[in-house]
Amino acid sequence: MAVDLAYSAQVRDLVERTSAFIADEVLPIEIRFAGDITAAGGDELRRELNDKAKAAGVFAPHAPIEFGGLGLNMSDRAPVFEAAGASTFGPVALHIGAPDEGNIHMLAHIATAEQKQKYLAPLATGAVRSAFAMTEPSPGAGADPNALSTTAEKVDGGWKINGLKRFITGADGAAFFIIMARTVGQRGDRGGATMFLAPAETAGISVDRHIHTTDKSMIGGHCEVSFTDVFVPDEDVLGAPHEGYRYAQVRLGPARMTHVMRWMGSAVRAHRIAVDYVEQREGFGGRLADLGMMQQMIADNEIDLAAARALLVRACYELDLGEHASDSTSIAKTFGAEAFSRVADRAMQMCGGLGVSEDLPLARLAAELRPFRIYDGPSEVHRWAIAKRAVGRARKAREAQ
Amino acid sequence: MAVDLAYSAQVRDLVERTSAFIADEVLPIEIRFAGDITAAGGDELRRELNDKAKAAGVFAPHAPIEFGGLGLNMSDRAPVFEAAGASTFGPVALHIGAPDEGNIHMLAHIATAEQKQKYLAPLATGAVRSAFAMTEPSPGAGADPNALSTTAEKVDGGWKINGLKRFITGADGAAFFIIMARTVGQRGDRGGATMFLAPAETAGISVDRHIHTTDKSMIGGHCEVSFTDVFVPDEDVLGAPHEGYRYAQVRLGPARMTHVMRWMGSAVRAHRIAVDYVEQREGFGGRLADLGMMQQMIADNEIDLAAARALLVRACYELDLGEHASDSTSIAKTFGAEAFSRVADRAMQMCGGLGVSEDLPLARLAAELRPFRIYDGPSEVHRWAIAKRAVGRARKAREAQ
Amino acid sequence: MAVDLAYSAQVRDLVERTSAFIADEVLPIEIRFAGDITAAGGDELRRELNDKAKAAGVFAPHAPIEFGGLGLNMSDRAPVFEAAGASTFGPVALHIGAPDEGNIHMLAHIATAEQKQKYLAPLATGAVRSAFAMTEPSPGAGADPNALSTTAEKVDGGWKINGLKRFITGADGAAFFIIMARTVGQRGDRGGATMFLAPAETAGISVDRHIHTTDKSMIGGHCEVSFTDVFVPDEDVLGAPHEGYRYAQVRLGPARMTHVMRWMGSAVRAHRIAVDYVEQREGFGGRLADLGMMQQMIADNEIDLAAARALLVRACYELDLGEHASDSTSIAKTFGAEAFSRVADRAMQMCGGLGVSEDLPLARLAAELRPFRIYDGPSEVHRWAIAKRAVGRARKAREAQ
């Protein structure tokens, strides 16, 4: 007869240990790499950080227990991933970053036993990385999945894939790809996509270039990848043919929320740095933190973070019930992404000239957070979907009268 | 190991019955009174509506069970009060409006057994109404409680109260007052207030005038009340002397959240009317609901409402744990009040010229919602408090290092 | 070699006399009528105010000199109309309110000599009022003029008009109507409209009802008007047949800007009341006007008003050059309407509980200002037009390369 928002002692302990690990082991490394434009420091560093995370008992807490993880559900991931997100290197260190975290989630749900052994097992332990090849350059499937242009043609014993993908996170260095390709219909048609698993060394797969973006924390970067007559045997079709978008939805809801969790950590860090700054500095006849306009920015940050967290809790609750949670994840993602940009922006403003300098990590955090309003569906696409569902419900209610 | 946001079947049933009661019994009456400037239709109507609510089994669900209520905790009140808030007459009908609902809450917590019999029992059943006389005109205790100017002087067998109060909701027609008066120190000093219970007919109590505001749903209006040599016997001191502000905090957190619940209902109603409108009308070559800028407004409303509800859930959870929840209630109140104004404003905009006309209730709902950004602590005061606490935590953390 | 933003001594003097007239003669009457829901006090009051304005030498400063006005161009109207707009009764008093002011403007430009004598002369002197019957209920021509449904059929010696109009400002009591009716094509087609002049007593014209809106300052209200087999002789066609929308553009640009001027006056008044309020009141240990969050609201109001005024100056300059100024008037209107609502809202917030009460006129002014975001083209329609033109310019530039 009452809602319960308490985390178990085990989760609270994991959160604390994660925060300590980030502060002690990850932040010093992040700061050392601050000026580096290489995405997330490269794979050597990743392995080193992964080993440290394993030693600290905080590695891959979301991975299935049978593959060495803690099997945390979405609700319990939230505070842990947020703690990890305090450092832009935290998700890589814990192996909970995009796209691996979402791929682990999806493979655990729909891969065959053989696929799990071949692809999921080494991925879950961090032995390898992976990529999810869905989005395409215009006029292909960017924000609009119906525009899918990459095709998979049925051939003897398997499929032959051709197409160009863009913004494929982690592609450079990935051990394997999950490729979304059209197997029914044409560009502009709804649905008709199939997902395929393919080792990176498969003939015809080429990582052509990095697209350098303002965020730098995702290992393997955001790449353009071309697929030329790539052969995938039937046993490496992931899930049922032509059901790719349905599976993608299975992946997207949770992946969207783990994005919110991680980036929340970065936003919280930016806010704390700014509050610490104004708490210790004088100006205009007093402590900066006591000026009304500073208080307004501090309070607005607190409100934005609290609302984002509350929406995240709701969405995770629904996902853990097994619901699609399309609405609650779209809302939490849209609000969160916009709120985090606002928070980082106010944090910069609060710190004056230093706020936009490399003396503080705020501008760097803001640059990490900005793309989140575009990645994983731009705010506009989510708003369009949210509105369509609201209008659909209204029509249904009207027609039921 | 997972958060639980489910309401019991009993609560869900009560929500449904409340919604049906509002739609069937209350909305028709509200619409009939739409042009009337009398606050909430007057007491005769109130009694009629209360009787209907009792008959429907939805009356005073928050009141203590021993006094005929259902004893709902804060979490469970939320969806019920929201359902009632769909009509501006709903809270009066269910007897869950301000200030009675908060007074019931406070009396149940701190009144003596005798006080409960004398004041709480008739209040809980709706036999009478009450008022909470705290705020004063400038330079007295408006948003800043330290400025309390009304005084209570110790006299033989009781206290003698003098002062002027303003924005005393429900004062006209209230059977008794809870009066906050300074018993220690002077205007500008912190604390030092005591709460007193006094029947309205006590000599020296005068309801001087109504302050007509844009909201019309609170029965008894918002009044100026003067207290001239009002004698209150010792047994009608509420709680311990000089502890008035501590008790007020006990009252304010929950009262603030029930405001959010009720006004959420009005905002949801405004949003639904607007969505229904654009779902059924054509323009610019298609259905209005399919225009991108309409979808943006619809989605922003959905996001605002979802975030307000999620913050409310959090605050109620903390209050039900017995915590002060100063932060979470300030955040939920500030965000909610501002979000509801935005929602109502977008709803008007979506309906074009009719949106600002009496053909639709939107402008009326917007006028109801606007003051909430001021009542119960203006947004600015809450932001100030939120920021102060955040800065205090930062200083504490720094000093602990 | 330098821009010149100076008004002549004559105009500056007129502004001062207008402000004095408003303060001395109009505001006291407005305040007397504050609680009245009759639009602008009715025609008897209007005539009384017009006489006083004539006596003060501030009547109809925009009307053609030949008809007794001062013939002010748009640039010079701006500060005068703003001064008049300080009172919601000011535009009626000076006879510069909608729709008469725009109708005078249009008739002066396109009426025949006979039409001028018959319609413009009595209108310019304030002997009569007029209405402009263009907008229709859904699915007719509301914000989307292509949806025009009212038709005019050619008959012997004239035209026969049938249709329903809505939101016809000033219709109740108007001496004549300018009616926009479709003479070519069908609902949904672009263009094909003609404008007709018709005395109110023409058979078939019926003012069916007032649509009560939150604004109350426009005399004759906003009405629903039906036209049933209304005969208009050929000599009362206004301008060339089928060119109605082109003429409407001639009217709309200037009418849009005079709306901005008048409502600017109301917004400025709201702002001044609020600044006066916080300048004189104490709280939180000092003068309210010295609190940072108050200063932020004050500054945001100053910025909003300055920007609206600067955009207005630009648009009027273009209009006075004889340009269509579609872009600059859309921009000034959209920004202004939204800015004025923000200004009035902040003014209310600055004054706390009194801000939403009838003790101050702020809520009343906010209710006057709110519809301006919808009237004269909702913000969304202006944004759509602004964007279309910007994109058109981009395409043109691209194709020219």
Next chain:
Amino acid sequence: MAVDLAYSAQVRDLVERTSAFIADEVLPIEIRFAGDITAAGGDELRRELNDKAKAAGVFAPHAPIEFGGLGLNMSDRAPVFEAAGASTFGPVALHIGAPDEGNIHMLAHIATAEQKQKYLAPLATGAVRSAFAMTEPSPGAGADPNALSTTAEKVDGGWKINGLKRFITGADGAAFFIIMARTVGQRGDRGGATMFLAPAETAGISVDRHIHTTDKSMIGGHCEVSFTDVFVPDEDVLGAPHEGYRYAQVRLGPARMTHVMRWMGSAVRAHRIAVDYVEQREGFGGRLADLGMMQQMIADNEIDLAAARALLVRACYELDLGEHASDSTSIAKTFGAEAFSRVADRAMQMCGGLGVSEDLPLARLAAELRPFRIYDGPSEVHRWAIAKRAVGRARKAREAQ
């Protein structure tokens, strides 16, 4: 009797030639240096660009005619500087960047004939660069000038300066410094500052480090500079002693507006790139530019840019009249800086993933624009000043009654 916003044919021609020069000569170089973190490419490139600008007849159009410039007043600078600002290297190329442009302005107004020959002449021709050493690290004179900590002590034949300055733009490579130092009173006192001229090679002047910020377009960077027993002879005192802040105001108003002009150019460029992008790309069943939410962003950009430009015109008009224009420059700066950030942010959003990538210069332009909300007085300080003046006017008006 009408405002005049027309530029002369000469200015319009200069604007066109400037735009052509930027497109043909500067943008290709900017793009070549895009990944470079060196501020503005260094002095060798600067001289090369300056020579090209001289050849194109667009060099230093604001410099006094006697020193080889065109002597443009503020109003005429606006469109020229905006055209130059389209490239982040444009201001350096035309020698109209901060701080040289403001220093030229100030020296032209207050330097002695000898100082003009020694300092202004080589500066106006671009032979050398300069710096303006005013701001200091906390707790010195950052946003709050009263906190000035650097001191100048009177010694025989001149002054001895000691102090630490921060965010000194262009310091690295500057030929001379204008140093603001306290000559009366102590940190926290108002006024009492004097300005001194000192060649960079003067003993005791040390450029200690660059503060790397998100903007990269200002040659010589933003530096920390220490002054240790720096001797300045009496003849190099700039203006009268102790009047430094009064002169700084002379400099700050115009310098603030030229910032707005230049950054406007960058914002306009970002907007145009985004409009071009959505004008040419398909998605969601049509051209991106025809989606309602895209149109909203396009229109909001157009409105923001138009308002910023209109406020700039007003402020320049007042400055050209010889007024302080404190209010209008604060308003134009605050609105402009915030508007430009919004414009760049929307431009990124409109271009989706590419918007935050190096494939388009948008994120780079946004990073250039962000600091403007802090440089030259953070928005909060301007709002504080705007509010104080508004309240002061209200008090004065009240007291005059």
